[in-house]
Amino acid sequence: MRAVFLAAACVCILCVAAICLFLLVNGLPAFGKIGPLKFLSGSVWRPGSGAYGIAPMILGSLYVTAGAIALGAPLGVLTGVYLARFCPRRARAAGRAAVNLLAGVPSVVYGFFGLVVLVPAASAVFGGSGKSMLTASVLLGLMILPTVISVTETSVRAVPEACYEGALALGATHERAVFFAVLPAARPGVTAGIALGVGRAIGEATAVVMVAGNQPVIPSGPLRGLRTLTANIVLEMGYAADLHRGALAATAVTLFVFTLAVNVLLALGRGKRPA
Amino acid sequence: MGKIDIENLNLYYGEFHALRGVSLSAPERGITALIGPSGCGKSSLLKTVNRLNDLSEGCRVEGRVLLDGEDVYGGGMDIYTLRRRVGMVFQKPNPFPMSIYDNVAFGPRSHGVRARSVLDGIVEESLRRAVIWDEVKDRLAGSALRLSGGQQQRLCIARALAVRPETLLMDEPTSALDPISTAKIEELASELKKAYTIIIVTHNMQQAARVSDRTAFFLLGEVVELGDTSRIFTAPRDKRTEDYITGRFG
Numbered sequence: 001m002r003a004v005f006l007a008a009a010c011v012c013i014l015c016v017a018a019i020c021l022f023l024l025v026n027g028l029p030a031f032g033k034i035g036p037l038k039f040l041s042g043s044v045w046r047p048g049s050g051a052y053g054i055a056p057m058i059l060g061s062l063y064v065t066a067g068a069i070a071l072g073a074p075l076g077v078l079t080g081v082y083l084a085r086f087c088p089r090r091a092r093a094a095g096r097a098a099v100n101l102l103a104g105v106p107s108v109v110y111g112f113f114g115l116v117v118l119v120p121a122a123s124a125v126f127g128g129s130g131k132s133m134l135t136a137s138v139l140l141g142l143m144i145l146p147t148v149i150s151v152t153e154t155s156v157r158a159v160p161e162a163c164y165e166g167a168l169a170l171g172a173t174h175e176r177a178v179f180f181a182v183l184p185a186a187r188p189g190v191t192a193g194i195a196l197g198v199g200r201a202i203g204e205a206t207a208v209v210m211v212a213g214n215q216p217v218i219p220s221g222p223l224r225g226l227r228t229l230t231a232n233i234v235l236e237m238g239y240a241a242d243l244h245r246g247a248l249a250a251t252a253v254t255l256f257v258f259t260l261a262v263n264v265l266l267a268l269g270r271g272k273r274p275a
Numbered sequence: 276m277g278k279i280d281i282e283n284l285n286l287y288y289g290e291f292h293a294l295r296g297v298s299l300s301a302p303e304r305g306i307t308a309l310i311g312p313s314g315c316g317k318s319s320l321l322k323t324v325n326r327l328n329d330l331s332e333g334c335r336v337e338g339r340v341l342l343d344g345e346d347v348y349g350g351g352m353d354i355y356t357l358r359r360r361v362g363m364v365f366q367k368p369n370p371f372p373m374s375i376y377d378n379v380a381f382g383p384r385s386h387g388v389r390a391r392s393v394l395d396g397i398v399e400e401s402l403r404r405a406v407i408w409d410e411v412k413d414r415l416a417g418s419a420l421r422l423s424g425g426q427q428q429r430l431c432i433a434r435a436l437a438v439r440p441e442t443l444l445m446d447e448p449t450s451a452l453d454p455i456s457t458a459k460i461e462e463l464a465s466e467l468k469k470a471y472t473i474i475i476v477t478h479n480m481q482q483a484a485r486v487s488d489r490t491a492f493f494l495l496g497e498v499v500e501l502g503d504t505s506r507i508f509t510a511p512r513d514k515r516t517e518d519y520i521t522g523r524f525g
Contacts (some may be wrong), residue, residue: 162369165327166431170382170438171359181381185372 005094020256027253029203030246038248045216047236052247054254060133060226061202061258063219064212066135068201071188072144073194080152080190085126085178096153104148111210114139119211126223131213140204144197151196155189156182188270195266199259205230229255278303278442278472280341286319286496289333293319295496297338301442301489306464306473308483308504311493312524317476318366320493320525321444324474326354327360342442359386360436362471366447368427370419370434375402375411378419378430382438397437405433408464425456432463442472450478461486480520484508492516 031039034052042053083095118139123130159182167177183190205228213225214235229236233248233255240248277300286294294316301307307387309317322328324340340347347357359382370378379398380388383470388394398415402408407429411422419430428448435443437492445464449457464486483490484504491501494514500507500516511517518524 160369162365162367163371165330166369166434167381167385168330169325169327169357169358169363170385170434171357171364172381172385173355176385181371187372216434267482 011126023249023253024257026246026249028250030250031253033243034247036251040254041249043218045232045243047240047247049275050243052243054229054232054247054251056216057227057232058254059218060212061228063067063133063141063210063222063226063257064136064228065198065221067133067199068140068144069194069198071138071141072197072201073148075141076099076145076148076193076197077152077190080149080193081156081178081183083149084153084156085174085182087139096150099146099149102142103150106176107143107204107206110143111207114207114211122223128223129213129225131172131211131225132223133212133219133226136208136212136226136228137222139207140201143204143207144200147196147200148193151193152186152190155193158189160184191269192266194271195262199262202258202262203230203255205234209234229258276344277301278343279474280339280344281320281324282339282341284320284323284338284340286316286323286335286337287333287335288331293496294323297496297498299491299498299501301472303472304468304470305466305488306468306486307489307491308487308496309474309491309493310478310480310483311453311474311499311519313478315493316496317493318446321363321446321474321476324442324444325358325363326347327363327413329354330494330522333472349414353435355386356458359438360441362438362440362443363444364428364432364435364445364448367451368431370422370430372418372420373418375419375430376415379434386438389421401433401437404436404467405429405435406459406466423456425459428452428456429463432460432467436467440471442474445473445475447476447478449482457482480522492519493521504507 028053039052039054040058041055042051043055044051044053045056083092087095114135118135119130121130122132122135163185164177164182167181168174172181208228209231212228212231214227214231215225216227216232219226229251232251235246236244279301281297281299284294284297285292297316297320299307309320311317319328323336324347328334328336336348342352342357342360345352360522371381376398379401380394383394383397388397399408402411407426410426411430420428422430449460452460464475467473475487487504490504490507491500492499492507492515494515500511500513507516508520511520
């Protein structure tokens with residue numbers, strides 16, 4: 001029996017190793033041919049004329065992720081706290097079911113929702129096509145909600161009751177006890193939830209492609225369209241060849257490094273938590 | 276009349292009758308010890324005084340709990356004011372996961388104190404009263420969770436004192452501590468009774484004998500015997516009290 005478990009574990013680890021290996025084998029040569037600095041900091045992406053600069057896509061990914069967190073994190077944390085400590089028991093079950101449903105909706109459905117609801121709405125309010133950094137941020141903000149909500153709820157509920165009672169015993173109101181005693185105690189968990197949200201937002205491709213506009217230029221404002229790293233790969237991989245294909249693999253390497261950085265930061269933060 | 280008077284108190288958790296006709300008076304500037312085996316309702320009684328029992332589902336109270344003659348379950352008393360006047364120290368030290376300073380300032384801030392200079396004063400005074408100032412004065416910004424168990428408990432006492440309560444409820448405050456920390460807390464309690472009315476729940480009979488002025492012996496939700504500590508421990512009137520304090524059960 002032990003051998004079965006071992007084999008299963010080995011398959012998992014092999015998969016990760018294989019992904020890393022093939023990503024690097026395919027992507028690194030392009031780094032060399034284009035020049036790492038030129039590739040990462042170049043602001044022109046025109047594969048037809050040999051210009052491979054992914055700075056617009058790096059910034060695009062960072063912008064929409066930041067936007068998604070700015071919108072989704074406060075909303076998600078507040079909702080999680082509400083489910084954990086404010087809402088009546090019956091409403092909690094309904095709320096949780098809704099959150100789980102939200103987590104199960106496929107990306108492409110989110111994208112479709114963005115396309116038929118958010119894009120026209122943005123267009124009506126702000127003018128233009130409606131496909132923009134803002135629209136993509138709002139959509140991604142919605143998509144990270146289930147993660148942030150459920151992790152927040154779980155960690156708030158995991159805080160010992162003694163913390164809450166201690167605050168009440170000092171004459172604090174329920175609100176103050178929850179937000180200033182219990183929530184700080186749950187902070188490591190909440191931070192982890194937000195970091196998972198960052199990971200999800202930066203790695204999302206399908207939904208973003210449908211609402212972001214996808215121009216490979218550095219956006220000059222939140223109402224301009226942009227292209228993310230993921231979108232760059234999804235849009236062009238189908239027909240790319242030679243160096244173009246390598247440059248897309250190198251884009252994937254860059255994306256991989258970003259998600260790795262999020263994970264490492266998360267692990268470091270976890271290690272530093274006081275006992 | 277005492278500082279806290281409990282009159283014919285009955286407490287129910289749903290069907291369970293946790294306290295049965297309890298009457299008890301805690302004299303001002305004195306320590307009243309509640310002793311008895313586990314599950315006899317001592318801690319429930321404490322939580323009834325500051326109405327922390329309100330959190331328990333299906334909890335129902337009959338009878339009166341008077342603070343300075345005013346019924347805490349009457350409509351006239353604001354629950355936040357009640358809890359400011361009646362501080363509580365828990366069985367397990369429960370500092371908040373924040374700095375030492377913020378722990379002590381939590382209560383005053385809850386009651387609207389914002390000025391830094393005022394808070395500084397309250398924090399120092401409270402930590403001094405809880406005899407922990409000298410140990411923490413150089414690391415007020417450090418996390419309270421890095422203190423030892425005994426220090427954490429004294430910090431919790433300082434935190435309770437910071438809202439300037441009149442009485443302190445202590446729920447087995449030393450049961451999670453080593454003997455040296457226990458001695459420090461007992462010494463502190465003896466000092467604090469000069470200014471506060473204290474009710475302490477304890478499993479430790481020697482502790483009750485050492486620190487308290489009055490003792491109430493609880494059994495199955497009832498007060499079996501109540502009187503001066505010296506008298507209870509030397510000449511108990513009830514056979515059950517005698518059996519308990521001589522260690523025949525419990």
